[in-house]
Amino acid sequence: MRPTRSSAVSVSPAETITNAIIERLEAGVRPWRQPWTGGPVSRPLRVCGTPYRGANVIWLWMAAQARGFISPTWMTYHQSQLLGGQVRKGERGTCAIFYKSYSKEVEDPATGEREDEARRVLKSFTVFNVDQIDGLPARFTPEPIPLPEPTARDHALDAFFGVIPASIRHGGGEAYYLPSADQITMPDPAAFRSRDLYRSTLAHELAHWTGHQSRLARSLGNRFGSDAYAMEELIAELASAMVGAELGLPVDHLDDHASYLASWLKVLKADNRAILTAAAKAEEASAFLLGFARVAHAPDALLAA
Template sequence: MSDSTSESFLQRHSRDVAERLIRQMEEGTGPFVQPWDARMDLGLPMNPTTGRSYRGGNLLHLWALQNAWDVRDNRWMTYKQATAVGAQVRKGEKASVIEYWDWSPVEEAKKSGDPGLIAKAHPKVFFPRVFNASQIDGLPELLLATPRPEPEIQQACEKVIRDSGAVIHHDGGNQAFYRPMTDSIHLPEREAFHSASGYYATALHELGHWTGFPSRLNRPMKGGFGSEDYAKEELVAEVSSMLMGERLGIGHDPTQHAAYVKSWIKILRDDPREIFRAAAAAERVVEFLKVPEFVHEPLPKVEREQTTVAANQQELEKANTKLRTSTRSRMKQREHTMVV
């Protein structure tokens, strides 16, 4: 695929993803605008051959598809990955496109130290096609993770907050906010929250804002309430709090930030790529805060079947070669007879 074709496909793909998320936000069913309980949730869209969740915009895209299709399976994989574990995509099923960015050309250019090469280096983008497990026959039944005990969840949340080193004051009255001027988080008293999960969800959202400070992830923190820049920062914090809520098992409650939905819709309509930028920034927030990720046990590959297929293919190639040799020999003999 040429660079111009890739760019055109990327624009169409971004627009399709943004439009689906916009429709779901308008209906109140989008991944980061819908409340959900982690104890009843399937988990983040993941690849069962790697055991890891999808990242960034791909994660939001596949999660939105799960919502739209109302499927009860969070596993997504390519056709090749399905066959490698002994499964089979059903005939007629339609694939969903995701993005894969290869940054190795940029990394190699940086290693060279050549300013000219660095300036010309660009990542390559590919568009793998994946299928949901509901479209595939032969996969083992989905096993949901056992919910962790509440004390363990709270301990994990406390560790993330404590290890961040953020200054937190419980003097916010009935408000929760991050103040860049003093680089501090302000929350209501713990007793003001209806549940421990509610407290941690709010604290982690503000901690997401805290990571944007210049000495940390250095995101643009300009613009007052109601501005586009403010809404973009809120989108990053909301997606990052959703990811943290899933990883830590506290779920997601977006009600405090519902006022930004109209602004987010406008932002995505103006620039569909913004959802991918926000999702990538949210991933960096989660990584910066070292929020632990649950890794699933990867599905084993069916080595015996693959070996059998390879052996059969080799036998077929040998037979074809023998047939071609025999045919050429007969044709030469025939030609010789005709010449004589």
């Protein structure tokens, strides 16, 4: 999220934001949509509680997601000091933008008369998320929306996912599987809009987990943009959809991966058997995961959900 600069060219705030959005889209992530919320407020907020508008909304959403911030509120260094807070040492700020209006006297080339012309210039300033600041009043501490009380179906699904021996770390704002550590990272369940969206996202990451060399031994850890990376993502998408179909989980979260479509099309157009290979490997991965339902001692409750 840091502005890109060279020794000769200074990048404007507009270019910084645009380039970052393009980068996220090219990485297969829609920066303005995710299945977790981080709290009851949807828009980023100024210190006074007023929502940000325009490009600042998307930009600050991206910053919060990339760096695992839960609070929706942002403020300047000076504003934090006025509230008795202190930005922690080493924390990096995020730029926000605004238009400054001014008037300039210009001469009409046709008449020679001078008149004031309204103009606007794009400016930027640095803000910090509440999660980066110590000592603020208690009202700035976000309170996640509590999930409803679990049902019998919830207990059955929790039993299924609970017996899968994957290493899962909770925290932050991103969901991913790291092959080198053989570990899944997930946002906290309470940060999702529903338990099922948490499970659907977890199923996708568990599909990647099945590909580890100690399990189904697929090719993992490939560079984004490569055919192998696109194929693995396609396998994980298909596998999570298969698991979701068996467990009664929603698949609307799959829209968050729609920007992978171009890379998938490239692979499928280059090899008309690629979809057959991906589907077969996805079936293998889903069967591997669904096999744990027997260990959970609740297959009927799961499959009837």
